[in-house]
Amino acid sequence: MDDAMNRRDWLRKLTISGAAAGLGASAARVTAAQNPGEQSGFQSSVINPREVQAQRCNPSVENGRVLQPARELPVLHTTDVLVVGGGPAGVCAAIAARRTGVDATLVERYGHFGGLWTGGLVLLVIGHIVKGGQQVCQGIGEEMMRRLDGMEGAIVDRRPGVAPTVDAEAVKYLMVEMIEEAGVKVLLHCWGVDAIVKGDQVQGAVFESKSGRQAILARTVIDATGDGDLFAAAGATYERRSHNVGLVSRIGNLDRVDRGRAAGATEPRHLGSITPVPGVRWVNMHGPEVDGLDVEVLTRMELNHRKFIWNNVMKTRHTPGYEQVYLVETAPQLGVRITRVLRGLQTVTLDDLKNGTRYPDVIGVGGASNGEHGPWQIPYGALVPERTDNVLAAGRCISAEIRMADLVRLIPNCFVTGHAAGVAAAVAVQDGCLVRNVEVTKVQQVLRDQGAYLG
Amino acid sequence: MNEQPADTQGEAAWRAPARVLLRQLPRLAALAIAVMLLCAAAEPWPILVPATSPLVAAATWFSTWTVSAFAVPGWVIGLVACWWHRGFCRWLCPTGCCADGASWVGRRCGRRPRRSPRIGQVLAVVVLAGAALGYPVLLWLDPLALLSGAAGVHSGHLNFSPSWGALGLGLVLMMSLLWPHVWCRRLCPLGGLQDVLAATMRRAVGSSSIRGRPWPSASPARSVTGLPRRAFLGGAVGLAWAALLARWNPQRPRPLRPPGAAEDERFPSLCLRCGNCVRACPAGIVQSDTGRHGVGGLLAPLLSFDDDYCWESCNRCTLVCPSGAISPVTLAQKPHTRIGVPQVDMNICLLGDDRECAICRNRCPYDAIRLVFDEAEYTLTPRVDLQRCNGCGACQVACPTQPRKAIEIGRWDSGQKLSG
Structure with a gap:
C-alpha cells in the first residue's frame, strides 16, 4: 500500500519535473523553428524574430497615407481551373470542370460549402421550374437535389412543380462528398482578395488566410464570389447595385x-x-x-x-x-442579394425573357421564382467580361439587366451558370484557348453529356 | 289595311328574286367592303363602318362637341338623306342587306309583315335628345354599330367575349325572320332619323324637291303622320333618360375602361358597342362586358388583366372609336392616361410573408413600383408612385399569388386623367 502510494507520488513528481524540463528546453532553443515537441505530444514551434523581420512588409504611414511596400507572394498552388467562391455556382463549376477532365481548385472563404444556400440559410429552393411546371434546372444542380432525396431529413416538399426546402447541414455534407468524389482540390478559410493579371489576362488569384497572403496560379479563373470580387479586381467593367x-x-x-x-x-x-x-x-x-x-x-x-x-x-x-x-x-x-454585376459580351434582359429569345450560344435555361413565366435562355456571352480575359462570371454576378437581378440570383439559376462556367473553362484549358474564344458548340455538347438542359 | 301597299311590294319582291337581287348589288358590295374594313384592315379604318352612320355622327357631335375626320361620310349621308328619303337604306345599308335577306327567308317560310308603330323615329329622337345632354342613350341600336359589333366573332381572340358583340345583329336577323321587314321599316333608329330629316325638309322646302317615296309607305303623308307627336315623345324620353343617368350613381363596382375612355357615367351611353376596340387590342385585354356590371354596360368594352396588360407600346383601341367614348391617346400621352390604380393586399402579397418576390417592380414598364422596407414591420411593401403609374396592369398580370392577385388594378374614380 505504502509502496503503491510512493510509486504514484514518484510518478507525479517525475511528470511535473519532465514538463518543467521540456518548457525550459524549448525556452532555451530560441533558434530552432519548425521543431514539434515530439516527446510531450504538444505541437508547437517558435518563430525566429529575425526571420520574421526579413519576410515582413508592414504598411507604414507616409505623410498621412498608409502605404504597403511591394512584396513577393508565396505561390500556394498551381491549377488548370481556379474557382473562387464555394456557393451553389462555385461548387457546380468546380465539379463540372473536374468532370470535363482538367485540374480544378475550389477556394472558399468560410469553413463550409454552399454559400448563401447553407451559410445564409436560404433553404427554400425557388427558380427551378417555369410556368406549366416544367423543370429547367438539370445537370449537376439536379444531381444534388436527387442525392438530397436519398439522404435522411435532407429535403422536404420535393414534388413536381413545388419549391423544396433543404437542410443546410445536409447540403454542406453532400457538397463535400460530391467535391471529393470529383477530385477537386479544396482550400477553405481562404478569402480571394485580388486577381493576378497580365495585360487583360487573369492568371490566378491572391488569397488571404491564416497562412497569410498567398497566390494560386491558374490557366482559367471562375469568379463565383457572388460579389464579383475577382473580375472587379481584374479590371472588368461592372455595375454596382444596391439590394x-x-x-x-x-x-x-x-x-x-x-x-x-x-x-x-x-x-x-x-x-x-x-x-x-x-x-x-x-x-x-x-x-x-x-x-x-x-x-x-x-x-x-x-x-x-x-x-x-x-x-x-x-x-x-x-x-x-x-x-x-x-x-x-x-x-x-x-x-x-446583389452587389456587383458584370458587363458581359451579352446581357440577359427582361425583354428577352418576355420574347423567349433563343441564343445560338445558349449554355443554360433559367426558371421563374414563383412559376409565373416561361423559361429564359442564358447565353455564354453573359458569363464573359467585355474585355478582361481568362475569367468567367458564375452565379448572381453574371451580366444581367437590373430587372433580371431577382431571377439571376436564384439558387437553381446559379447551379446552371456555375455548371456552364465550369465546363467552358475546362474546354478552354483543354483547347488551349482564351475563354472568349472557346468553341461554344463543344461546351454545349459537354453540358448536354453532363445532363444539362439547354432548351 | 294600312300595311297593304307594303305587303304588295313585299309580294313583288318575293315573286321576282332575280330583280331584287340585282337591286341588292350595291348593298352587297357595301356589305363586302364593310366586312373587309372590319376584319382585315388596320386601324383606324374599322372606324369607317360605324362612323358612316349619320346618327352616330350627329350624336357624337352633340354629346362630345368634337368632329372626327372619319365622321365626314356620316355627315354627307345625313345631308343626302334630307333630299333623298331613305336612299341610304335602299342602296347602301349593309345591315339592311342582311336584314332583308333574313326577311326574304322569313317570307319564304310563310311569315307575313305585321303592323308595328314607327318606333325608329322615336328612337332617333331619343338618341339625339339624350346626346344633347351628353348621354346618347340607345345609340348602340344604330344598324352600322350592330354590324360592326358582330364582326367581333372574327377577332381571333378565342375567348367568349367578342362573340357577344354579335348579339345585336343576331336579334335583328331573328326579328326579320319572324316579322319580315319590321326592323328596317319600323324599328331602325337610323331609318327613323332619315324619316325625320326628310319629313322636316318636306315641310321646309315642299315635298316636290324631295326625292324618293317615303319608304315603305306609298303615301307620302303616311310616314310623317304623327311625327311631331313622336318627336315630342322621343325628345322627352331622351332628355329624361339622360338626366336620370347624370344623377344616378350606382354603387356597384365599375369596370376598368380602355385608356382615354370617357368618364364612366357617360361611357355606357357613348359607347356604340361596335366592338372596334375589342378587335383592335393585340393583347386581348379589351373585352365586351357580358353583363357582370349591370345591364346598362352590357357589351361595352372593359379591361381584363387576366392574361395580359395594356402594352406601353400600343394605343390602337383609342384610334378606332367612332363615337368619342374612347378619345384618341397618343403613345406620348399614354403614360399619363390613367386606366386605374393598383391596390396591394399585404395579406396575400408574398412579401408580407417574408417571401422572395419582386416581380411587380421588375415588370412595371413605367418604373412606378418601389419595394420599400418598413422598419416597423421589418419587411418590404410595394409602394406605387401614382405620378408614374397609369394602371396598365403589368403588375397584376405578373403577380404570382393564386387565386386572387395581391396587386390588382382598381377604379380611379376621383377623375379620369392625370394632368400632363
Missing part, C-alpha cells in the same frame, strides 16, 4: 404551439416556412436596400437584424400558445 440585405434565422418548437390557446390571439408575424427538421422553420428577411459592399453598412445590418430577430422571437414567445418557440440560430452569413 435588400437581410439576415435569415431559424426558429424551433413550432410543432409545440398550443393551437387552442393561440386561437384567440393574432398570429405572430415572421414565422417563416417549414424545414426538414420537425418543428423548425426558417425565417427569411428582406432588410433595407443598401450597398452590400460597404463594410460599415454590412456591420450595421448585421447588428440591427440580430437585434430585431431576438426581439421578434421574444414577442412571439409572449403570444398565447407560442411560449415554447425559441431562436435556433441566426445565419452565419448575412443575406446580401
